Amino acid sequence: MDIDYIRVIDTFVETVNTPILVIDDRSYVISSNKAAVDLLGNDFKDRHFYVAIRQPAIINLFENVSGSNEIQKENFYKTVSGVDRTYEVTAKYSKELKIVSLSFDDVTDAVQANQMRRDFVANVSHELKSPLTSILGFTETLSGVIESNPSKAKQFLSVMERESLRMSSLIDDLLGLSRVEAAEKQLPSKQVNLGDIMREVLEILTATAAKKNIGIKYVQDAADPLIIGDYSQVVQVFTNLLQNAIKYGGDGNKIKVIMSSIEYHKSLLTTGYKVSVEDTGIGIEEHHLARLTERFYRVDDHRSRNEGGTGLGLSIVKHIMARHNGRLLVESEPGNGSVFSVIFPDRIN
Template sequence: MLFRKKKVEPVLKPERPKEVAAINETGAVIAALADPILVLDNQRVVKHANKAALNLFGRVLIDKNIVQCLRQPNVIDAVEKVFASKKDWIGEAKFPAPVERHLSIHIALIGNGEGVVLTVRDTTLVKRTEEMHSDFVANVSHELRSPLSALMGFIETLQGPAQDDREARERFLNIMIQEANRMARLIDDLLSLSRVQIQEHVAPDDAVNVTVVLQNITDILSLKAMDRNMKLNLNVPNNQAYWVQGDSDQITQVFQNLIDNAIKYGKPDTSVDIAIRTLDRLPDRNVPGVAVDVRDHGEGINEKHIPRLTERFYRIDKARSRTMGGTGLGLAIVKHIIARHRGRLHVESKLGKGTIFSVSLPAKNN
């Protein structure tokens, strides 16, 4: 008996929806691109985000609606316009937190409306450079006017009425040296502030031993403290190493400035107390941290001045600040360095009882 062989029909795989295929193919391409890129489906849900986008907007993007990811009304509106008009959109967006960023965004349609691609370019550095140039010129012209006028006046006097007056010449030359040094310090601080602000949108990632930084600074400034019969007390629990994520030179600049100010504005025959402590989490951030408190026993600061302490050229007592060699930029530099490190500066003060400057920085394992 013969059996007829049954014909086996080929099994056909279900065809993928076109929009899924298009979006998946797009995702394979964007993974290696340097600029941040997001791919949305036609439900406005993020389906792909390359490494640069995850670093810029946060790790939790995939399968989230674009509204939850960006929170930028103008960009959300632009996405809707691209879907509706099927035309590309190019525009600017400013993200205020954790530090201000300026982004150029290009939105283009995928296929016939299966989704859109957002290509992002970080223009923060360009914007900051432009702002720094204009601010630098404005600040220099304003702050240098006074010492330059003084120098010109002394020079004219020495060339004229005091030309043969030896006593006046020596007195004027000493003042001229002080004014010239003041201008040099001012220019150095302005350049330092400009460099910090230009870098502010890029967080440093090195491991810095804050214990060693503070030990070095207290060694350097101990002689200055002794001149005022003051003592620097550094309290490091168990002499252990406290590591933070940051830039060693900039962190040194922060604490050198704060401890130097504490010596200047503390009362003679008192101490400057520096203490390190750990934080389970940073204020406003769910990451562990390290805090450093710098406390002086000076006259204290009136509460109304505290919010403005980190403004450029803000001085509570202008005459005293200039006598001590201050430029009015020290705490502004401190603020921007801490912002670059994604940390926090807190000031607490009581009149007659001194001031505490507390710096919180993200911890890092060595």
């Protein structure tokens, strides 16, 4: 090929941020750009293509596309700075020039999003399937004992009710989560009183806690904090944190709720208010902490399920706090309890 053509190609590929390799009919790389050098770790210009890329799928792609009229695609995998990345390689052959051009599109985020969607569907199906299987099982046995053993029948009915409630609460949580996610980009616009909200939540949950002999102490260091927020979402945040403190508190648990104003917070870029929910319960080992806000993540699957938990509560809290430009902080020591704190900025920038 005329040398000028190669310079034209060189100039062109250098303006593109996507890694590109151009290979001639001797399988030599005749042009590549900086992005390709970064990706492959070396400049393979004037070297054999097979030295540059050893992944069989990409070698096959190169061989299949050579001589063909079609654009062809294949995935290329590479760990970049410790992160596994996926590139979609698009290959095109030019009959006239007898060259193959390969471009590498980073599709890692899309692949991950797809994977998350699949995991999500699998998780939801699994969570719905177990109570449903149990209800179906009991329905069958119920008809056999309904006359012969009414007390047994009653027992079965109560299990069926519990399982139905579990499904219903899972569906409520899922709908809640998708509503919260949908509104996440929209900043709240009304002024709400955090003191009012906390008193409302405490009124409802003090009774639930009392049934488990758990006392809740509420301390507020100043006047009722006013923030720009979404009333029912803040109710949800306080409810989820308190419900967890009650559920995972263990024996002799004491819950303390503290509402205080905080100085300028470097990650909030403003002053604000902090609401901490402390329990003296089972605590959480450190390696779980970062994952608590993942959907369906439970530290102790069995215990959480027995408590009717689906692992969505903290994920909902995380999204609501994001919408309020706030933060969720978790400190915990196994055996000594946990402190879940949320920080609200006193103004939204």
